[in-house]
Amino acid sequence: MKTINASITTWLLLVTCFVSFDVKAKQIAIVIDDIGYHQRDLEFLTLPGQLSYSILPHTPYSQAFASLASQSNKELLLHVPMQALNGKKLGPGALTLSMSKEQLQQTLGTALASLPQVKGVNNHMGSALTQHSQAMKWTMEVLKKRHLYFLDSRTTDLSQAQNAANFLGVANISRQVFLDNIITPEQLQLRFDELKQQATDHNFAIAIAHPYPETIDFLREALPQLIDQGFELVPVSQLVERKYIQLAQAEGKGVSAR
Numbered sequence: 050m051k052t053i054n055a056s057i058t059t060w061l062l063l064v065t066c067f068v069s070f071d072v073k074a075k076q077i078a079i080v081i082d083d084i085g086y087h088q089r090d091l092e093f094l095t096l097p098g099q100l101s102y103s104i105l106p107h108t109p110y111s112q113a114f115a116s117l118a119s120q121s122n123k124e125l126l127l128h129v130p131m132q133a134l135n136g137k138k139l140g141p142g143a144l145t146l147s148m149s150k151e152q153l154q155q156t157l158g159t160a161l162a163s164l165p166q167v168k169g170v171n172n173h174m175g176s177a178l179t180q181h182s183q184a185m186k187w188t189m190e191v192l193k194k195r196h197l198y199f200l201d202s203r204t205t206d207l208s209q210a211q212n213a214a215n216f217l218g219v220a221n222i223s224r225q226v227f228l229d230n231i232i233t234p235e236q237l238q239l240r241f242d243e244l245k246q247q248a249t250d251h252n253f254a255i256a257i258a259h260p261y262p263e264t265i266d267f268l269r270e271a272l273p274q275l276i277d278q279g280f281e282l283v284p285v286s287q288l289v290e291r292k293y294i295q296l297a298q299a300e301g302k303g304v305s306a307r
Contacts, residue, residue: 076253077244077275078285079268080200080224082128082173083259085111090260094118097272098282103128103171103200106142106160119166124284126200127160127167129188131175133204144178150187157191168286171200171224171257172210180205185213192219198289200224202257222289228258229267237267248280253288 080101084090085108093102094117102118103126104111118125130143139145142160144153161167170192178184179201192199192214201210201223214221226244229237240256247254258264275282 074252075248075279076281076283076288076291077248078253078255078283078288079228079244080126080171080255080257080285081260081264082171082202082257084114084128085109087260089262090114091117093260093265094121094123096265096268098276099124099284100282101126101285103173104164104167105130105140105173106163108141111164115164115166124169124286125164125167126169126171126285127164128173129157129160129170129175130173131178133174133178134176137174139174144184144188146178146181146184148184153184153187154191157188161191161195161197167197168284169198169200169289172202172204174204175202175208175210176205179208179210182209182213185210186217189213189217189219193217198222198286200255200285220289220293222255222285222292224255224257226254226256228256229261229264232261232263234263234267237263238271241267241271245275245278245280253291255285255288 078101080103081093082103083105084093084102085105088110090110091114093100094114101124102114104114105128115125130139132139132143132145142156144156148156172179189199198220199210199214201208201221203223211221211223225247226240228240228244244254244256258268272282
């Protein structure tokens with residue numbers, strides 16, 4: 050990308066009023082997805098550090114979680130159900146390929162209105178929908194109007210979500226690691242080590258986890274070690290800001306950056 054989209058540049062100028070260009074190395078964001086169906090999800094707010102939480106819309110505990118998280122200054126995302134290739138049930142507020150532009154944008158707008166605390170959006174499932182550029186452009190139009198970022202959960206390597214976001218000037222980023230696809234202690238540790246290596250190699254990394262009992266037990270032990278090992282746990286929005294600061298720096302040096 051030879052130039053940063055004008056809308057993102059404007060957003061970046063506002064960001065840099067508050068964020069130093071001397072960004073710290075080895076920053077990690079961890080997003081807990083699938084929040085809202087169970088009361089036990091509230092326990093994840095007791096974990097230390099700046100975790101981010103992605104809430105499924107119109108779920109039994111979505112409002113209670115959002116309220117408590119906001120009181121604790123935790124960053125929230127809307128976890129939008131999107132059609133998957135495996136045909137799994139999506140739940141309320143889902144976006145599907147059968148929807149018209151009006152239906153998709155109205156459905157997404159209603160979900161966002163129910164959780165005004167969110168700073169961004171990421172996809173729940175979505176291996177089918179995120180492959181379709183038109184559906185992603187309709188999605189990004191809504192996010193652009195609301196000044197929200199998009200985190201691509203990357204449930205398919207063929208995702209067009211970030212391309213659509215870039216086209217429309219929506220700030221965006223993608224995850225690198227799923228922490229708990231397998232919830233044995235050995236696999237959790239393996240993925241956590243992978244996350245740290247990603248952050249060491251690239252100075253930042255994003256992981257997605259889920260509200261499983263095994264995950265909270267693991268993170269309760271692992272997160273304090275993360276800080277002791279020289280990593281900084283930050284909200285996703287801070288890494289979005291960092292991405293565009295680095296793009297601006299690269300462009301200032303005449304470097305083409307993606």
